[in-house]
Amino acid sequence: MTLPSSGQITLNQVNVELGLSGTAQIGLGDSNVRGLFDVSSGQITMSNGYGKSNAAYVAASGGSVATSGNYKIHTFTSSGTLSVSEAGNSAGSNTIEYIVIAGGGAGGFDGAGGGGAGGTIATSFNPSATSYTVTIGGGGSPYGGDGSTSSAFGTSCTGGGGGGAKQQGGRFGGSGGGGGHPSGYGGGGGVSGQGNSGGNSRASNGGGGGGKGGAGGSNASGGSSYTWLDGVARSGGGGGGNWNGAPGNGGGGGAGNGGYTYAGQSASANTGSGGGGSGNLGAGGSAAGSGGSGIVVARYIFQ
Numbered sequence: 219m220t221l222p223s224s225g226q227i228t229l230n231q232v233n234v235e236l237g238l239s240g241t242a243q244i245g246l247g248d249s250n251v252r253g254l255f256d257v258s259s260g261q262i263t264m265s266n267g268y269g270k271s272n273a274a275y276v277a278a279s280g281g282s283v284a285t286s287g288n289y290k291i292h293t294f295t296s297s298g299t300l301s302v303s304e305a306g307n308s309a310g311s312n313t314i315e316y317i318v319i320a321g322g323g324a325g326g327f328d329g330a331g332g333g334g335a336g337g338t339i340a341t342s343f344n345p346s347a348t349s350y351t352v353t354i355g356g357g358g359s360p361y362g363g364d365g366s367t368s369s370a371f372g373t374s375c376t377g378g379g380g381g382g383a384k385q386q387g388g389r390f391g392g393s394g395g396g397g398g399h400p401s402g403y404g405g406g407g408g409v410s411g412q413g414n415s416g417g418n419s420r421a422s423n424g425g426g427g428g429g430k431g432g433a434g435g436s437n438a439s440g441g442s443s444y445t446w447l448d449g450v451a452r453s454g455g456g457g458g459g460n461w462n463g464a465p466g467n468g469g470g471g472g473a474g475n476g477g478y479t480y481a482g483q484s485a486s487a488n489t490g491s492g493g494g495g496s497g498n499l500g501a502g503g504s505a506a507g508s509g510g511s512g513i514v515v516a517r518y519i520f521q
Contacts, residue, residue, distance in 0.1 A: 219309075220271040227264045235272045237309055273310030276345060276518040278302045281352070288521055291448060294352045294370070294514040295488045301349045311519035314371070315342040317446045319490035320392050320412075321365030322509030323378035323427060324358035325456050325474065325482040326495050329399035331381030331419065332427035332440050332456030332466060332476055333358060333485070333492030333509045336365045337392020337412030339373050340446055357485060357509030361496065364391055368490075368512035378509055379406040379416065381427055381456060381495045388416035388425060388434075393441060396425030396434045396458045396495065405434055414441050416455065422462040424476065427455030427492035429469040434458070438466025440473045440492060448515055456485060456492030456507060465497055474507035485510030 221227055221235055230240040236250055244251055246262045255266040280300040281292040292300055306312040320336030336355065355366030358380050365377030379391025387404045388395030393413030394406025405416025405425045417425025417434030426434030429441030430453035440455030454473030457466035465476030472486030474494035482494030484507035491510045497503025 220269060221267045223269040227267050232267065235309065274304060274307045275310040275520050276306040276312065276314060277304035277520065288519050289517045290520040291515065291517045294354055297353050299349050299351055300516060302345045302347050305345050305347045312344050313342050314345050314516050314518045315447060316371060316514065316516035318368050318370050318373045318375045318514050319453055319512045320368040320375040320377045321355035321357040321512045322485050322490050322492040323365050323380040323389065323391050323395045324360045324363045324509045325459065325493040325506035326381035326383040326398050326424060327361035327506060328384040328496055328499050329422060329424055329461030330383050330459045330495035330506060331388045331396025331398050331405065331416055331424035332434060332458045332495045333381045334378035334391045334393035334395045334406060334408065334416050334427040335413055335429045335453040335455050335492050336368065336378040336490035336512050337375035337409050338430040338444055338453040338490060339375055339412060341373065343371055352514050354514065355512040357511045359508055360506040362389065362395065364389055365509045368514060370514045375412055376409050378492050381424060393428030393430065393455060396427050398424045399461055417458065423460040423465065424458035424495040426458045426466045426469065429453055429455035435466065438476055440466060440469030442469045443471025443473065446515065447517065452489040452491060454491040456494045459495030459497040459503065461498050468494060472510055477503040479503050481505035482507040484508040487511050488513040
């Protein structure tokens with residue numbers, strides 16, 4: 219908080235502004251008080267403190283930068299560096315909130331499972347004035363390719379598992395890929411804290427890929443997506459393909475729908491969502507969807 223711009227200023231208020239206990243013993247001639255009041259030497263009075271603040275705020279550069287109210291938001295859709303020039307303090311801001319999303323898995327081949335979402339972690343840290351490397355993982359390629367790892371600020375997320383082909387289980391990943399048809403082929407497991415398992419197969423359809431918000435369905439629906447503080451849904455599981463009927467829908471966040479007599483859809487770029495599994499090979503549904511590439515988003519209070 220800022221000291222009053224008129225009237226009485228108490229030592230308690232000065233202590234709080236300096237980040238001290240309200241009852242701490244201080245004097246007007248102390249160096250920290252002189253620094254706050256901007257009076258390096260000579261006479262000093264309480265009125266020198268009018269409107270003064272000890273607040274410092276995080277400042278950084280890198281990625282695509284936007285402003286929303288008192289927040290700066292840095293979005294990385296490709297690998298880069300967040301360079302922090304000011305770490306801030308508790309009187310202003312000294313925390314960066316962020317989300318890391320790995321690349322999503324691709325859909326599998328022939329009535330196949332949907333791809334799992336890339337591993338997703340949302341957390342925060344207190345930065346130092348230094349540069350931080352940001353690595354963005356690519357989405358998996360058909361058929362059934364796993365997504366690649368994304369990392370930033372000491373957090374690493376596993377790529378989404380690829381969807382299983384006909385008579386194959388889904389692959390393990392941040393979220394697991396769905397199993398391929400017919401019945402009896404399980405979805406791949408997900409990394410605890412990063413995602414969920416893919417869905418099991420049924421007689422004619424593959425299971426849905428797991429999403430950050432939930433597991434993939436054996437009815438071919440992709441696991442649900444996750445919405446972070448920026449209000450954008452990402453990390454949904456890809457829909458499973460169907461060999462003889464309606465395929466599964468992706469779990470949102472740009473995830474791909476499964477195929478039938480048409481191709482499985484690719485996930486949207488930089489969502490970390492899974493691609494849709496392929497459908498009936500003999501009826502035009504052979505192609506599967508690619509997984510969406512990953513993303514890192516960071517935000518902090520800058521004023």
